[in-house]
Amino acid sequence: MELYTPEVMIAEDEIVTRIEALGKAITKDFENEDLVVICVLKGAFVFCSDLIKRINLPLKLEFISLSSYGDSTNSSGNVRLEMDITANIEGKNVLIVEDIVDSGLTIKTLLEMLAIRRPKAVRLASLLFKPMNLKHKVHIDYLGFEIEDKFVIGYGLDYAGRYRELPYIGILNAGN
Ligand code: PRP
Numbered sequence: 639m640e641l642y643t644p645e646v647m648i649a650e651d652e653i654v655t656r657i658e659a660l661g662k663a664i665t666k667d668f669e670n671e672d673l674v675v676i677c678v679l680k681g682a683f684v685f686c687s688d689l690i691k692r693i694n695l696p697l698k699l700e701f702i703s704l705s706s707y708g709d710s711t712n713s714s715g716n717v718r719l720e721m722d723i724t725a726n727i728e729g730k731n732v733l734i735v736e737d738i739v740d741s742g743l744t745i746k747t748l749l750e751m752l753a754i755r756r757p758k759a760v761r762l763a764s765l766l767f768k769p770m771n772l773k774h775k776v777h778i779d780y781l782g783f784e785i786e787d788k789f790v791i792g793y794g795l796d797y798a799g800r801y802r803e804l805p806y807i808g809i810l811n812a813g814n
Pocket of ligand 1: 678679680681682704705706736737738739740741742743744745796
């Protein structure tokens with residue numbers, strides 16, 4: 639497999655600085671409260687891992703796996719629940735951690751799924767937001783970066799399962 643170095647869209651140090659600020663804001667907003675953090679696999683695992691280290695609160699971590707893209711660069715339009723959380727979130731403060739809000743379909747579906755379980759409050763942290771593709775209105779409480787309409791990879795985000803390990807957000811160029 640040949641080595642390919644994608645163009646950098648957001649450098650590692652910019653991500654670190656932004657996550658510190660998000661962690662501080664979350665810590666302040668949930669002061670004296672417990673928090674259940676739900677990491678949306680797979681893409682959000684790197685962001686979530688760095689973010690929770692910056693949240694100074696008693697939190698519990700849960701994972702949920704949702705998938706709509708398969709190996710394509712376009713959403714299939716269906717969101718599949720591949721793995722559910724194990725905790726009961728009734729009456730709890732929930733922070734969903736996503737890597738990217740693109741069409742908004744994944745988050746819309748997840749919010750509907752969680753609302754039925756009657757949490758106290760649900761907030762959303764997303765590292766990236768691509769407004770150009772938005773089809774479902776989504777409010778992002780803690781946003782890392784708004785980005786232009788490019789297919790991004792790295793820092794947890796993949797193309798056909800690859801590039802998640804890149805320490806920065808890169809741009810996938812056609813032909814790679
Ligand atoms: C990606 C990403 C978000 C979702 C955003 O997940 O991690 O969950 O797409 O797109 P949307 O706003 O258009 O719904 P993907 O289905 O690629 O799964 P993955 O996280 O396992 O890579």
